[in-house]
Amino acid sequence: MTELGLRARKKLQTRQQIVEAAAALFAERGFDDVTVAEIARAANVSEKTVFNYFGTKEDLIFSGMDDFSAALLQAIRERPRGVSPFAAFGEFVVQPRGLLAAEDPDAIERLAAVARIIDDSTTLQTRQRQLFDANTDRLATLLAEEAGATDADIAAWVVANGLIGVLRAMQKYIHRAVLAGRRGPDLISDVLAQGERAVEVLEHGLADYTVGH
Template sequence: MRHEPGLRERKKRETRQLISDIATGLFLERGFDEVTVVEVAAVANVSAKTVFNYFPRKEDLFLDRFPDLLERVASAVRERPEGATPLKALKDEYLLMLEERDPVTGFGDERLTAFRQVIHNSPALQGRVREVVQELEDLLAVLFAEAYGEEADDPDVRMAALTTVGVLRTVNWASARMIAAGESGDALADHLRDLAERLFARLERALDAR
């Protein structure tokens, strides 16, 4: 059962979201490397220390949705229905995120093209993106290991985690190409859902055959 936050926790989340929204707006307007944490704090009417309390690294101001993604992934696998495989639980959660048009999927926010450009222009952000992708892979390895009674460093477990990340990155890559080609709305959503279902099905067959 998922935890329902209390008033204090909700206020902390609201403050965190406010800081992130302001930072993202500034980064999109001026570029990541041209905005300081002190500037973000001033616009948000908080101290720089408060910003760092919520976001230990400047890069995480821009990639603020990643912790939520990790939480959703972990909950989907650990709280999956009886009889469902971890991969089935992940697929269902990802399809739900596509339906919700969660920006983490690379779809659903009209600013995504600009968002990707900010990352492209910042070596610091590119490095952090590589780190968070690795964190996702590591989490998936732990979840698969828990589900199958293996060790997280088992080669088969790592392969399953790596290829699952590959599916998610491929859908995100396809989304960027389709958006650049002018596709949007329900047509884009349908294409991404079909692609995700097809790739997850192929991955499931491959893992079953090992």
């Protein structure tokens, strides 16, 4: 048991070492101008080791999205009986995750650094859109299965697209905010509250949005 624990810690340490080396290089020179070989040298590992931990160079930025997607689908799939997908999604959205949940005071600065790296790379922006699209497809498939429909069911895709759209909007909002210099717990509360409000708009109908304005 002790040996397995030591091995797991060593793997985690190596992974973090690679991430930190990549982040420093990306922040200094931009994502597109840094090679995996350079990242490996900076992290004092082989290029093969980098790819053992990360399938692509883009995964050095977005690897956490797979875990996030899996957690989201699990929250919806395993929600209590009688709870709607909207409610399960809404509960998921209002929980701080990743760097938003980190107690480290430098977490927001790391988030700002990532936002700048993505903002300066069309390659990363394209990959980000692909990942959100893939998450939409996975959620649509799950919703269609629960409704007894096929993967081609338009309603399931529309609902999934709306819910994933909330996540896209929240991500865009927080990135713009940190790049503009906003910091502090109020920022996190703000983005989570806006996400909750967006889910309510979807759940109760789009027709009432802006009515009376």
